[in-house]
Amino acid sequence: MHKITATNDFVIKFANINGTGSASANNMFAKSIFRSGIPVTPKNIFPSNIQGLPTWYEVRVNEKGYLGRRGGVDFMVATNGQTMMQDFQEVLPGGYFLYDNTKPLAPNYKRDDIQLIGIPLTEICIQEYADPRQRQLFKNIIYVGALSYLLNIQFEVFQKLVEDQFKGKEKLITPNLHALELGYRYAKEHYTDTCGLKIEARDLNQGKILVDGNTGTALGAIYAGATVAGWYPITPSTSVVDAFEKYCKRLRVDPASGKNNFAILQAEDELAAMGMVLGASWNGARAFTATSGPGVSLMAEFLGLAYFAEIPGVLVDVQRTGPSTGMPTRTQQSDVLPAAYASHGDTKHVCLYPADPKECFEMSFNAFELTEYLQTPVIILSDLDLGMNDNLCDEFEWDDQTAYNRGKVLSKEELDSLEQRWGRYLDTDGEGIGYRTIPGTHPTKGSYFTRGSSHDEYAAYTESSEAYVRSMQRLEHKWDTAKTLVPKPVISNSSKSTKVGAIYFGTSTQAAKEAIDQAEDKQLHINGLQIKAFPFTKEVEDFIEQHDYLFVIEQNRDAQMKTMLVNELEIDPKKFISILNYDGMPITANFISKQFINVMNQDKVTPIQKADRG
Amino acid sequence: MSFIRPNIRHPQLKVNEIGYTRADYEGALSTLCAGCGHDSISASILQSCFELSIEPHKVAKMSGIGCSSKTPAYFLGKSHGFNSVHGRMPSVATGANLANRDLVYIGVSGDGDTASIGMGQFAHVVRRNLNMVYIVMNNGCYGLTKGQDSATADRGSASKKGVPNPFSSIDLCETAIQLGAGFVARSFSGDKEQLIPLIKAAISHRGFALIDVVSPCVTFNNTVKSTKSYDHVREHMNATGTFDFVPLKEEITTQYSPGETEEITLHDGSAVRLHKATENLDFSSRRSALNEIERFKEKGEILTGLLFLNPQTPDTHEMLGTTPTPLNKLTYEQLCPGNGTLKSINESFK
Ligand SMILES: Cc1ncc(C[n+]2csc(CCOP(=O)(O)OP(=O)(O)O)c2C)c(N)n1
Numbered sequence: 001m002h003k004i005t006a007t008n009d010f011v012i013k014f015a016n017i018n019g020t021g022s023a024s025a026n027n028m029f030a031k032s033i034f035r036s037g038i039p040v041t042p043k044n045i046f047p048s049n050i051q052g053l054p055t056w057y058e059v060r061v062n063e064k065g066y067l068g069r070r071g072g073v074d075f076m077v078a079t080n081g082q083t084m085m086q087d088f089q090e091v092l093p094g095g096y097f098l099y100d101n102t103k104p105l106a107p108n109y110k111r112d113d114i115q116l117i118g119i120p121l122t123e124i125c126i127q128e129y130a131d132p133r134q135r136q137l138f139k140n141i142i143y144v145g146a147l148s149y150l151l152n153i154q155f156e157v158f159q160k161l162v163e164d165q166f167k168g169k170e171k172l173i174t175p176n177l178h179a180l181e182l183g184y185r186y187a188k189e190h191y192t193d194t195c196g197l198k199i200e201a202r203d204l205n206q207g208k209i210l211v212d213g214n215t216g217t218a219l220g221a222i223y224a225g226a227t228v229a230g231w232y233p234i235t236p237s238t239s240v241v242d243a244f245e246k247y248c249k250r251l252r253v254d255p256a257s258g259k260n261n262f263a264i265l266q267a268e269d270e271l272a273a274m275g276m277v278l279g280a281s282w283n284g285a286r287a288f289t290a291t292s293g294p295g296v297s298l299m300a301e302f303l304g305l306a307y308f309a310e311i312p313g314v315l316v317d318v319q320r321t322g323p324s325t326g327m328p329t330r331t332q333q334s335d336v337l338p339a340a341y342a343s344h345g346d347t348k349h350v351c352l353y354p355a356d357p358k359e360c361f362e363m364s365f366n367a368f369e370l371t372e373y374l375q376t377p378v379i380i381l382s383d384l385d386l387g388m389n390d391n392l393c394d395e396f397e398w399d400d401q402t403a404y405n406r407g408k409v410l411s412k413e414e415l416d417s418l419e420q421r422w423g424r425y426l427d428t429d430g431e432g433i434g435y436r437t438i439p440g441t442h443p444t445k446g447s448y449f450t451r452g453s454s455h456d457e458y459a460a461y462t463e464s465s466e467a468y469v470r471s472m473q474r475l476e477h478k479w480d481t482a483k484t485l486v487p488k489p490v491i492s493n494s495s496k497s498t499k500v501g502a503i504y505f506g507t508s509t510q511a512a513k514e515a516i517d518q519a520e521d522k523q524l525h526i527n528g529l530q531i532k533a534f535p536f537t538k539e540v541e542d543f544i545e546q547h548d549y550l551f552v553i554e555q556n557r558d559a560q561m562k563t564m565l566v567n568e569l570e571i572d573p574k575k576f577i578s579i580l581n582y583d584g585m586p587i588t589a590n591f592i593s594k595q596f597i598n599v600m601n602q603d604k605v606t607p608i609q610k611a612d613r614g
Numbered sequence: 615m616s617f618i619r620p621n622i623r624h625p626q627l628k629v630n631e632i633g634y635t636r637a638d639y640e641g642a643l644s645t646l647c648a649g650c651g652h653d654s655i656s657a658s659i660l661q662s663c664f665e666l667s668i669e670p671h672k673v674a675k676m677s678g679i680g681c682s683s684k685t686p687a688y689f690l691g692k693s694h695g696f697n698s699v700h701g702r703m704p705s706v707a708t709g710a711n712l713a714n715r716d717l718v719y720i721g722v723s724g725d726g727d728t729a730s731i732g733m734g735q736f737a738h739v740v741r742r743n744l745n746m747v748y749i750v751m752n753n754g755c756y757g758l759t760k761g762q763d764s765a766t767a768d769r770g771s772a773s774k775k776g777v778p779n780p781f782s783s784i785d786l787c788e789t790a791i792q793l794g795a796g797f798v799a800r801s802f803s804g805d806k807e808q809l810i811p812l813i814k815a816a817i818s819h820r821g822f823a824l825i826d827v828v829s830p831c832v833t834f835n836n837t838v839k840s841t842k843s844y845d846h847v848r849e850h851m852n853a854t855g856t857f858d859f860v861p862l863k864e865e866i867t868t869q870y871s872p873g874e875t876e877e878i879t880l881h882d883g884s885a886v887r888l889h890k891a892t893e894n895l896d897f898s899s900r901r902s903a904l905n906e907i908e909r910f911k912e913k914g915e916i917l918t919g920l921l922f923l924n925p926q927t928p929d930t931h932e933m934l935g936t937t938p939t940p941l942n943k944l945t946y947e948q949l950c951p952g953n954g955t956l957k958s959i960n961e962s963f964k
């Protein structure tokens with residue numbers, strides 16, 4: 001029988017039942033790979049449920065540093081009876097199937113192209129532990145121990161991990177190590193030389209961290225000096241605020257008084273959450289909220305107010321599978337359009353698209369700087385895949401020379417020294433951005449009335465068509481200024497010159513880059529462009545201009561980013577070929593490269609740009 | 615009836631303790647209908663701030679949408695104002711207050727803005743006890759959208775259209791008392807004698823203070839069959855008593871016999887002195903307040919004046935444990951933990 005053999009390059013998947021303690025065992029496994037110095041990508045595939053439903057944890061090990069999903073499973077750890085058959089079928093030919101053989105496999109589990117690895121997890125636990133809860137928990141640790149032997153992961157790595165994990169709860173160290181050893185020993189006794197997948201320690205993770213994107217976003221908000229958060233719970237955004245609170249409690253409590261240098265308020269709904277953000281930002285604090293698609297829908301009216309009355313505010317949208325409640329615990333990039341144009345009337349919002357936790361950290365800081373400078377809301381479009389899964393990325397960095405740029409805000413002294421009449425919405429320096437004042441600044445100068453109804457340059461209510469048009473044009477001019485300030489795209493040129501491009505953003509980035517390399521192996525050359533922000537900068541426009549046709553890779557059904565590119569940059573839609581994944585699972589490199597290869601091979605026969613564009 | 619004056623110098627330039635004239639508290643010219651109750655309330659807010667010697671720039675005026683919500687443009691022109699979206703003023707006020715706890719927040723809303731579209735936010739700002747004054751200019755109808763019945767219209771009351779309202783009404787004072795507000799009062803736009811001391815006390819109260827002010831809409835709901843018309847309110851209004859607001863610096867000397875007069879010291883040391891008209895009302899008891907409101911309602915009467923007062927309720931900031939320094943004044947050094955700390959945070963992700 002053919003056995004898959006690979007070193008530091010495979011996919012292992014754990015099939016569990018949620019609420020049984022498998023998450024921490026699986027995390028420990030992923031961390032052991034990280035600490036062995038090999039790039040690793042764990043992904044949690046979980047139900048919208050608290051206990052008793054199937055959950056999976058897919059770990060990609062890849063020493064070349066490809067961090068997207070690859071597709072396919074080389075090794076399955078199957079502990080969930082409900083999904084066992086499906087899990088059994090999913091293993092690639094030549095792969096491995098680890099299961100609890102306390103009871104023998106049913107006769108319908110027939111495959112002679114995979115290697116079965118039975119470990120009597122239940123039996124071992126019954127012998128070792130009297131307490132049913134312990135039996136449950138340690139079952140997970142035992143299979144991790146078995147993997148340590150089977151995949152050749154150094155046992156010391158686990159020893160250190162357990163010690164770190166239970167710092168402060170030392171009593172738990174020995175029993176956990178014991179459970180690991182139970183699994184290790186059983187595998188060693190029964191499955192010498194069974195597994196062809198191996199871990200060989202490397203040193204590839206210098207300067208890297210393994211962390212979820214939501215933590216990155218929250219830390220970015222801390223470092224940006226955000227003090228007010230109003231929010232309403234919704235998966236997958238809740239952990240942004242949870243992490244913000246955790247680090248605030250650690251870093252933002254005044255040591256002398258014990259008082260909080262922050263305020264976090266759980267609102268009654270997302271409308272209120274956004275209202276709080278705008279009230280606080282209007283009043284000179286940096287404020288944010290985090291939500292997902294359903295919350296963005298509710299916040300639309302306030303976003304329009306913020307756009308028109310020019311109030312800062314940061315909104316973190318951790319996208320999930322829509323429409324409506326959709327698949328709340330699955331990922332998608334399907335709020336791209338609704339976020340960019342949220343609210344009635346002519347509105348549009350600055351959006352940032354982070355691709356890894358480090359970008360979450362940086363863009364979170366960026367968002368606060370941009371929102372205050374531009375006096376308009378900024379939306380960070382993360383997603384469940386990035387927000388809730390641990391992602392490998394570069395360490396977070398902060399330049400201690402940074403000074404916050406609070407934008408065009410007049411101080412008391414500046415108000416006193418003004419020579420001309422101040423107008424809240426006067427564009428005095430050609431950027432389309434007026435100077436604002438914070439309530440309480442000056443006893444007699446600088447007060448104004450903020451309103452979502454039409455106003456003139458001096459913030460006075462007006463129904464004059466001319467004044468209205470002037471203000472709408474100035475907002476458009478401000479939009480042009482935004483184009484010069486938002487993060488620029490990252491271009492990755494192919495080794496050979498080519499007229500084919502690929503555009504991707506956010507969590508499509510990793511898989512897209514790997515797919516480009518896969519195509520390159522087949523002598524198909526593609527230049528890549530990672531979009532980081534809306535509005536699109538000049539570089540995006542130029543890149544599109546320089547290519548005959550371009551793939552646009554996104555995780556939604558309707559090609560939302562493509563729609564925006566076509567409309568905003570007035571590009572012939574035929575120049576774009578969409579690659580769309582919207583099944584709720586993170587997009588894979590194989591899925592993308594297959595379409596690259598199909599299209600480009602065809603193009604060799606009939607060049608696409610000619611065929612399509614006549 | 616009094617109207618808001620335009621921004622011209624007042625003839626008698628009486629100054630208050632901080633040297634401001636009444637004109638310093640004026641706003642833009644009102645564009646509401648002549649005779650609208652809302653204008654009188656604006657005038658009372660203006661007068662209260664003048665008499666309390668509050669620096670106008672230390673006030674933030676918050677509102678939603680409606681004729682009532684427009685009024686912040688017509689008083690305290692030297693204060694910042696925020697005319698937000700329909701029914702959502704409470705959340706905007708909450709955010710503003712979180713950012714700077716040192717300002718006085720005066721929220722103005724309508725009965726539509728509060729009791730219909732904004733009912734949820736109203737309920738929640740009450741239970742969080744946000745330190746603000748919340749004034750409802752209650753005309754029982756949607757003035758700005760041309761007079762539809764609102765949720766505070768009494769059952770059977772009819773506006774200009776003449777169709778009696780079939781639905782039961784929401785009593786915002788009762789709701790606020792149930793939800794834990796520390797200061798709850800009802801008044802009438804036409805009774806400045808009562809309204810001004812109530813506003814002054816509400817501003818001095820720390821925590822959420824509701825004043826539900828019946829404020830007739832002369833254009834759509836001042837009919838003979840309306841229970842929110844000038845005539846009806848004047849004829850059916852019963853005050854819980856007369857009411858003095860005693861600022862901090864005035865020494866309290868007079869002694870009254872218990873039962874008729876009650877003196878309640880507010881958080882900032884000022885006091886309200888109540889000459890009670892009814893012995894049935896115990897201002898510190900929610901149950902008593904609800905009973906009295908309902909007792910008068912059964913008689914077809916409107917109970918006005920102070921209804922409930924508990925000066926010692928913790929406000930939102932106290933519950934959250936926020937620093938006394940306004941959050942919007944914290945410095946980079948207080949907010950940013952620096953790269954050294956980030957390095958150790960990075961270590962925890964390895
Ligand atoms: C979301 C939304 N829905 C509807 C409206 C239309 N609207 C404007 S004011 C108003 C009612 C205002 O009534 P109230 O708060 O009682 O104020 P009044 O005009 O009576 O003082 C309505 C429904 C709106 N502005 N926004």
Ligand code: SF4
Binds near residue numbers: 833
């Ligand atoms: S319509 Fe009614 S509420 Fe509106 S301004 Fe006129 S009188 Fe006042």
Ligand SMILES: [Mg+2]
Binds near residue numbers: 726751752764
């Ligand atoms: Mg009304």
